[in-house]
Amino acid sequence: MTVSTSHPEPGVTAVTVDHPPVNALPVRGWYALADALRAAGRDPGTRCVVLRAEGRGFNAGVDLKEMQRTAGHTALIGANRGCYEAFAAVYECEVPVVAAVHGHCLxxxxxxVGNADAVVAAEDAVFGLPELDRGALGAATHLARLVPQHLMRTLYFTSRTVTAAELHRHGSVWRVVPRGELDAAALSLAREIAAKDGELLRLAKAAINGIDPVDVRRSYRFEQGFTFEASLTGVADRHRDAFVSGTGSGPGGRR
Known part of the structure; x- marks a missing residue:
């Protein structure tokens, strides 16, 4: 199963992604994740959500193999819309979302993660946008929520990654822990949040989103238009084909 929901303790809902080999999600997976997050937020018994993953890493982006084996632009449009819905579901979840990140987060x-309310990471976690090496554009909106502006641009243009320890120094990661302690650390933070009044938490989440200086849905949608433009010109397919065939260059795991 790609996405599952559990309740590790009262007030906390865990949404888990498990799509081997690297949690690169197909179109249906992104929609399933969005549905699970929205359902968790609507549950009156939930006061905090932990977003986590099984396997080799937290998330490796979209399933490029699905995109390249699907004729036309159907899979591209589906992936764009699915990502848009999943990212928005994290941001708009009615209660705080704690992301528990291990391995690759690409x-x-x-x-x-950029739309989550708090991030706990394992020592092995690495974060990055290999988009330019994959024939895509996007999620600079969300990377800008994790690192300062000039670092975001450097990471974006080079496709380099940063470690959990580096993000901790920038203040965007709450705690960095050994891999075996990740779930416990994320649950500890979620438990502390879930101890608050549920009605006030929902009001607080809406209030904080309301004063956010960046409209994440609008800015990400703007970015997506350039990804589609790159696909129409053919440049995106050249990079995606090279990556799927194993001849592409640049850092990052298979997506």
Whole structure:
């Protein structure tokens, strides 16, 4: 199962992604994740959501193999819309979302984590946008919520990654812990949040989103237009084909 929901303790809902080999999600996976997050937020018994993953890493973005084997632009449009919905579901979740990140957090993973309310990471976690090496654009909106502006631009243009420890120094990661302690650390933070009054938490989440200086849905949608433009010109397909065939260059795991 790609996305599942559990309740590790009262007031806390865990939404888990498990799509081997690297949690690169197909179109249906992004929509399933969005649905699970929205359902968790609507649940009156939930006061905090932990977004986590099983396997080798947190998230490796979209399934490029699905995109390249699908004729026309159907899969591209589906991935764009699915990511848009999943990222928005994190941001608009009615209660705080704690992202528990291990291993690779690339592409779409940045969209999820950048929209979370808090981030706990394992020592092995690495974060980045290899979009230019994959024939895509996007999620700079969300990377800009994790690092300062000039670092965001440097990471975006080079496709380099940063470690959890580096993000901790920038203040965007709450705690960095050994891999074996990640779930416990994320649950500890979620438990502390869930101890608050549920009605006030929902009001607080709406209030904080309301004063956010960046409209994340609008800015990400703007970015997506350039991804589609790159696909129409053919430049995106050249990079995606090279990546799927294993001849592409640049850092990052398979998406």
């Amino acid at each position: 592409g779409g993973g940045i969209g999820l």
